[in-house]
Amino acid sequence: MALVLLFVRSSDDPSRQVWAQLAGFAVSLAMLAALRKVTLSRKVLTGVLLGGCAVLQIAALASGPSSSDDDYRYVWDAHVQLSGTDPYRYAPADPEVAHLRTDFTFPTERPCPAHQVGEICTEINRSSVHTIYPPVAQAAFVGMRLLGSGHDGHLPLQIAAAVGVLGSTLLLLRLRRGRTLWPVAVWALSPIVAVEATNNAHIDWLSVLMCLAAVGAARSRRPYAAGLAIGAAAATKLFPGLLLVMAGRRPWRMVLGAVTVLALGYLPHVLAVGPEVLGYLPGYLREEEYADGGRYLVVGLFVGSDIATILTPVLLAAGLVLLWWRADPDRPDLTAVAAVGLYLALTTPNYSWYPLLLVALVALTGRLRWLWLCVAPTLTYFAAALPWDWTVTRLVSYVGAVCFVLGCLLVRLPRCKQTWRAISS
Numbered sequence: 001m002a003l004v005l006l007f008v009r010s011s012d013d014p015s016r017q018v019w020a021q022l023a024g025f026a027v028s029l030a031m032l033a034a035l036r037k038v039t040l041s042r043k044v045l046t047g048v049l050l051g052g053c054a055v056l057q058i059a060a061l062a063s064g065p066s067s068s069d070d071d072y073r074y075v076w077d078a079h080v081q082l083s084g085t086d087p088y089r090y091a092p093a094d095p096e097v098a099h100l101r102t103d104f105t106f107p108t109e110r111p112c113p114a115h116q117v118g119e120i121c122t123e124i125n126r127s128s129v130h131t132i133y134p135p136v137a138q139a140a141f142v143g144m145r146l147l148g149s150g151h152d153g154h155l156p157l158q159i160a161a162a163v164g165v166l167g168s169t170l171l172l173l174r175l176r177r178g179r180t181l182w183p184v185a186v187w188a189l190s191p192i193v194a195v196e197a198t199n200n201a202h203i204d205w206l207s208v209l210m211c212l213a214a215v216g217a218a219r220s221r222r223p224y225a226a227g228l229a230i231g232a233a234a235a236t237k238l239f240p241g242l243l244l245v246m247a248g249r250r251p252w253r254m255v256l257g258a259v260t261v262l263a264l265g266y267l268p269h270v271l272a273v274g275p276e277v278l279g280y281l282p283g284y285l286r287e288e289e290y291a292d293g294g295r296y297l298v299v300g301l302f303v304g305s306d307i308a309t310i311l312t313p314v315l316l317a318a319g320l321v322l323l324w325w326r327a328d329p330d331r332p333d334l335t336a337v338a339a340v341g342l343y344l345a346l347t348t349p350n351y352s353w354y355p356l357l358l359v360a361l362v363a364l365t366g367r368l369r370w371l372w373l374c375v376a377p378t379l380t381y382f383a384a385a386l387p388w389d390w391t392v393t394r395l396v397s398y399v400g401a402v403c404f405v406l407g408c409l410l411v412r413l414p415r416c417k418q419t420w421r422a423i424s425s
Contacts (some may be wrong), residue, residue: 018382024191025375031189035182045181046173053169053188057162060198064154067381068200068353069114071157072123076105077131077138078145079152086272087138088279092127093117104152129280135265136235137203157201164205165197171212172363175219175333179366186371187363192378196353204356207237211336211357215364218246218254218332226332227257234258235265240357242339245320248327288350297348297398316346337361341370341405344377348398352378369408373401 031052040048065071077087079100090097092105105123107113112121117128133141140160148156169188176184187193197205214229226246233240247254269277289295293309300308319342327335340358349355355374362370376397383393 018378021191021195021378021382028185028189028191029371032182032185035185042181049173049181049184049188050166050169052185053166056189056191056194057165057198060194061155061158061162063199065158065200066195068196068202069123069125071154071201072105073125073131073133074141074157074201074203075145075152076100076124077133078141079105081138081142082145082150086269087131087133088269088273088277089130091130092122092124093120102152126280129283130276132280132284133203134235134238135269136232136261137206137237139265140203140206140236154201158198161201161205162198164209165193168205168209168212168360171209171216172360175212175216175364183366183368184363186368187360190359192352192359192374193356197356200353202353202356204237204353207233207240208357208360210236211240211243212360212364214243215246215333215336215361219330221329223247223250223253224257227254227259228261229257230254231258231261231265235262237357239340239343242320242343243336245324245339246327246332246335248324248329248335251324290347295348295350296346297394298345298402301395301399312346316343319346333361333365334367337365337367337370341373344373345398345402345405348380348394349377350380350394352381369405372404373398376401 035045035048073092076092079102080087080090080097083100085097085100092101107121107123110121114121114123115125115127120127131138144156144160145151147160169184172184172187173181196202197208210229210233214226214233217223217226217229227244230241230243233243241258244251244255244258266277285291289305291309293300293305293307293312296305296308296312299312299315303311320339323335323339323342337358340361344355344358354377358370359374362368362374379397380394383390383397
């Protein structure tokens with residue numbers, strides 16, 4: 001697996017990267033199956049999982065990001081904040097912050113090796129729009145820059161992500177105390193985690209860590225603490241706020257905790273820049289075709305994109321309400337994995353780091369039926385590099401994932417006598 005990751009890191013060819021990642025998925029599935037079958041003591045298996053995870057993170061640190069340039073925005077936002085300017089006030093290409101530009105984010109070499117915006121050359125994608133990252137993510141950017149002695153570079157972000165991935169692995173091992181440990185390999189030995197969290201340094205690793213802490217607090221019947229963790233996760237990546245459905249029919253303390261963190265996080269920025277605190281979020285939703293229904297692949301396949309624009313949010317809301325109503329306070333992790341899986345299945349994101357939270361929750365619950373959905377965004381992200389039609393690749397990825405989940409659920413129905421009688425009567 002480590003050799004596969006090193007190959008991915010050393011190749012600039014997207015087609016080679018995607019095939020290498022698919023090979024990595026195959027290897028990780030083989031290791032998962034082997035760990036499920038072999039008989040190892042908990043101590044030995046813990047060592048295998050932690051050691052394997054550490055080796056993969058080290059391999060992922062071997063070079064700079066291979067398939068994403070998002071971390072340049074992280075570096076820029078941190079630099080802007082440390083200069084005393086609110087990160088939501090200006091876009092990187094604005095002349096008001098031109099004095100903050102460095103060769104790392106705005107290279108001076110010509111021809112421009114990155115993004116050309118008018119006469120400006122920059123490594124930052126969407127440099128003409130304001131940042132989209134929420135307040136806790138912004139605080140994390142500053143913290144990681146300070147740990148890197150205030151210098152530009154990929155490595156401080158990557159090292160922080162590697163530590164976060166290892167921390168999540170430790171938390172997963174703790175949360176599965178009293179149960180078999182092999183499902184933790186879904187996270188610890190995942191090529192998606194090593195590539196997208198550590199090598200590409202996506203800040204999603206922090207929201208995953210917060211969500212796992214939230215599940216642990218909810219299981220321990222500490223709803224306010226769980227809410228604080230969910231609020232921190234949502235103020236890092238927004239959609240982890242879905243985990244509030246774990247609260248069940250007495251949600252107020254958990255909701256209060258989440259709202260407290262979100263309010264404290266956003267308040268200083270709202271006072272500084274007002275509605276600009278939304279950043280590029282509305283524009284991002286339009287760009288990614290969420291506003292016109294083009295992004296809702298599964299629902300749109302049956303009803304068309306126009307109706308999908310309305311129907312998909314309705315289906316998502318209905319599903320979340322059902323999960324909230326049926327939430328088991330003893331197994332909040334099952335509610336969480338279903339909520340995140342439902343969200344990804346309906347919204348069909350196009351970026352391979354979006355399922356990181358689902359990967360962690362599958363590792364926590366052992367619900368392997370969601371594994372295909374964990375891989376689907378990677379296939380769509382690299383679809384242009386595959387030898388098949390881009391639209392067909394996206395549809396097969398997500399429709400196949402949804403059919404796999406539904407098939408697994410149908411297979412389990414006969415095992416539940418009450419359900420079987422209900423559907424056969």
